Amino acid sequence: MPSASSAVSDSGRPAPSSLWRDSDFRRLWVGQTASQLGEHTGLVVLPLFAVLTLNASATQLGVLRAVGQAPILLLALFVGAWVDRWRTRTVMVLTDVGRTLALGAAAVAGLFGLLGLPALFVIAFAIGALSVFFDVAYQASLVRLVRRDQLVQGNSALEGSRSAAQIGGPALGGALVSLLSAPIAAAAGALFFALSFLSIRRIRRVESAPERPERPSWVWRRIHEGLRFVARDTALRTVCLASAAFQFSFAAVMTVYLLFLPRELHLSGTAVGLALAATGPGALLGSLLAARLPNRFGYGPVLVAAAALGDGVFLCVPALHGSSAVTVPALLAVSFVFGVGGQLVNVAVMAVRQTVTPDGMQGRVAATITFVGMGLSPLGSLFGGFLAAEWGLRTSLLATAAGMLLSPVVMALSPLARLGRTLPAAQNVPLTAGRSKAHESGSRPSGDVE
Numbered sequence: 001m002p003s004a005s006s007a008v009s010d011s012g013r014p015a016p017s018s019l020w021r022d023s024d025f026r027r028l029w030v031g032q033t034a035s036q037l038g039e040h041t042g043l044v045v046l047p048l049f050a051v052l053t054l055n056a057s058a059t060q061l062g063v064l065r066a067v068g069q070a071p072i073l074l075l076a077l078f079v080g081a082w083v084d085r086w087r088t089r090t091v092m093v094l095t096d097v098g099r100t101l102a103l104g105a106a107a108v109a110g111l112f113g114l115l116g117l118p119a120l121f122v123i124a125f126a127i128g129a130l131s132v133f134f135d136v137a138y139q140a141s142l143v144r145l146v147r148r149d150q151l152v153q154g155n156s157a158l159e160g161s162r163s164a165a166q167i168g169g170p171a172l173g174g175a176l177v178s179l180l181s182a183p184i185a186a187a188a189g190a191l192f193f194a195l196s197f198l199s200i201r202r203i204r205r206v207e208s209a210p211e212r213p214e215r216p217s218w219v220w221r222r223i224h225e226g227l228r229f230v231a232r233d234t235a236l237r238t239v240c241l242a243s244a245a246f247q248f249s250f251a252a253v254m255t256v257y258l259l260f261l262p263r264e265l266h267l268s269g270t271a272v273g274l275a276l277a278a279t280g281p282g283a284l285l286g287s288l289l290a291a292r293l294p295n296r297f298g299y300g301p302v303l304v305a306a307a308a309l310g311d312g313v314f315l316c317v318p319a320l321h322g323s324s325a326v327t328v329p330a331l332l333a334v335s336f337v338f339g340v341g342g343q344l345v346n347v348a349v350m351a352v353r354q355t356v357t358p359d360g361m362q363g364r365v366a367a368t369i370t371f372v373g374m375g376l377s378p379l380g381s382l383f384g385g386f387l388a389a390e391w392g393l394r395t396s397l398l399a400t401a402a403g404m405l406l407s408p409v410v411m412a413l414s415p416l417a418r419l420g421r422t423l424p425a426a427q428n429v430p431l432t433a434g435r436s437k438a439h440e441s442g443s444r445p446s447g448d449v450e
Contacts, residue, residue, distance in 0.1 A: 004067070010042060016443055024203045024205045025157075027201075027202050027203045028138070028145060028158075028200065028203060030195075030196075030199040031092065031096075031196040031199035031200035032138050032161055032193075033165060033196075034090075034191060034192045034193070035096065035099075035134060035196035036161060036169070036198035037165040037189075037192040038099065038169075038189040038190070038192030038193040039131060040165045040169025040173070041172055041185065041188055041189040042103060042173070042186070042315075044169065044173035044177070044272075045173040045176070045182055045185040045189065046064065046120055046123070046124055046176055046182075047061060047064060047065065048182070048258070048273075049120070049177060049185075050064055050117065050120055051258065051259065052262065052269055052364060053182060054116065054117055054120075055116065058256075058388035058393075059107060059389055060117060061258065062381045062382045062383075062384055062385020062386065062388075063121075063382075063385065064117070064120055065124075065251065065255055065381035065385075066378035066379070066382045067121045067124050067376070068124035068127065069126040069128060069251065070125065070343015070378045071129035072132055072370060072371065072374045072375050072377060072378075073377075075131055075133075076127060076136070076371035076374070076375060077223045077227070077364075078223065078367075078369020079133050079136050079363075079367050080136055080223070080363045080364040080365070080366060080368060080370075080371075081223050081226070082280055082363075083133070083140055083363035083367070085222075088138070088140050089143065089200060089201070089203050091136075091137035092133075092138060092141065092196075092200045093200055095131070095133045096193050096194070096197035096200065098126070098132070099130045099134075099193040100190045100193040100194045100197065100381030101190075101192075102130070102190075103187070103193065104177065104187065105123065106119070106123045106162055106186070107183040107190060109120040109183075109185075110182050110186060116196050124308040128199050135366075135370070136363055136366050136367050136370065137363070139354075139362065139363075140363040140366060142154050142352055142354070144360045146440065148212055155347050155350045165280070169277070169280075173188075173189070173278075174271075174276070175270045176188060177269045177273075178278065179270065183426055185382045190294040190429060201375055223364070224370045225361070226361065229354035229357075229365060230365055230368045230369065234273060234415050235352055235356055235415070238410065238411060238415070239349055239352065239370055239373075239416070240373060240413040241410050241414075242307070242373075242407045242408075242410040242414075242416075243369060243373025244372055245377050246307075246311065246406070246407035247373050247375075247377050248376040248377065248379060248381065248383075249380060249400055249404040250404060251378070251379075251381045252380040252384030252396075252403065252429075253384065253397065254379065254381075254387045255271075255380075255388065256384045256387065256396045256397045256400055257397065258272070259393055260393045261275060261319070261396070263393065264393045265320065265324070265327050267328070269277045270279075271328055274328070274332070275328060275331040275332060275335060276335065276372075277320045277335075278331070278335035278336050278339070279336070279338055279339035279342070280334075280339060281336060281339065282339025282340040282343070283340070283343040285340050286339060286340040286341065286342065286346075287343050287347060289340070289344055289345050290302075290348060292352075293344065294348055294421065296421075298419060299348050299420070299421070300416055300418050303344075303345055303348050303349065303411055303416065303419070306342075306345050307341060307345050307408035308341075309340075310337065310340065310342045310344075311338075311341065311404040311405055311407060311408060313334050314401040315398070316330070317331070317334055317397060318395075318401070325335050352416075352438040353366070353369065384396065
């Protein structure tokens with residue numbers, strides 16, 4: 001009969017059957033859920049305040065969204081190098097404190113009538129920068145908390161929590177802005193970040209303190225290692241390209257979408273929040289399906305089909321006309337399908353990335369993919385604002401929604417589409433601050449998906 005200790009592996013990580021019984025994983029899950037709630041509340045509160053209260057133009061809204069996304073382009077690669085050398089718990093706790101203060105400042109500024117566009121730009125940039133640190137850190141943290149054969153289960157749980165945030169965050173943000181005020185909505189987001197801080201700081205499992213570099217050039221070398229690792233792996237390289245195509249188009253879509261709903265369809269802030277929140281239930285279903293469908297049909301077919309379905313459904317939105325009694329249910333259906341497809345892609349892609357990446361490269365690989373993929377989001381937001389101003393909202397929404405289909409096309413034409421039920425093994429590469437014997441001998445990493 002196995003002993004009680006058999007539920008824990010030799011590495012100190014919980015065995016598959018005891019994942020939810022592990023208190024540290026639960027604390028990470030609660031903290032990430034609260035953090036995502038704060039983030040999704042803020043993503044709706046700031047743009048809606050700009051549109052509904054400050055009468056921001058399409059160009060101004062595009063600039064606001066671009067400012068919030070710019071830290072991805074400016075900081076992601078450096079953050080990946082830093083996170084690989086810091087305790088992820090420390091990074092997440094500090095970023096939660098910073099975001100709590102930033103949204104708290106927004107609430108105070110709003111109460112005193114000082115929450116204008118310049119203040120929104122500053123707050124959006126600060127929250128965006130801190131979110132880059134948190135997102136890279138929590139992805140790397142999961143690998144240090146659970147076994148590799150638990151990654152799909154762990155990612156499904158974390159992505160499920162993100163689904164819960166997508167249900168509550170936009171609906172809460174839209175309702176609070178519409179019924180009360182933007183300062184109250186910002187205060188609610190600050191409380192969620194504070195809850196995340198309280199949960200994550202209670203994680204007891206101690207990560208070993210990484211060695212600090214002595215030379216400044218060391219950071220650039222580690223960034224280069226991450227870039228080279230991703231560039232030489234077929235699966236990761238494809239993920240980067242598909243993510244870049246999607247994130248650019250999606251950022252443009254959302255800029256136009258946030259103008260289209262209140263100004264073209266004449267929806268209230270509450271209705272806008274509900275329409276956005278419908279992504280959450282779909283994403284929750286997608287999280288559940290992500291734990292089953294790849295094992296039945298293979299990772300490649302699931303990735304391509306889910307991306308085509310989730311992205312393609314947005315082509316229906318420009319055709320909507322009429323009263324809210326007709327348009328709101330249709331928008332709910334579109335968001336639900338988008339959530340299902342998007343979450344299937346998110347979980348499967350994260351499982352592929354984490355499986356083929358060694359532990360010591362997790363932060364840099366996550367940051368590299370974030371940089372290449374989401375780094376185009378600021379440009380997409382500006383492009384969406386430009387199109388909305390020049391072409392009109394309906395035509396711009398159709399054009400940008402069509403652009404989202406580039407992502408499944410990229411995956412369908414790559415070896416990633418041929419991935420089966422079993423993921424490739426992690427590459428065995430040297431992870432040092434300087435040149436290693438393997439580097440000197442010119443050895444190549446193995447494990448590319450060919």
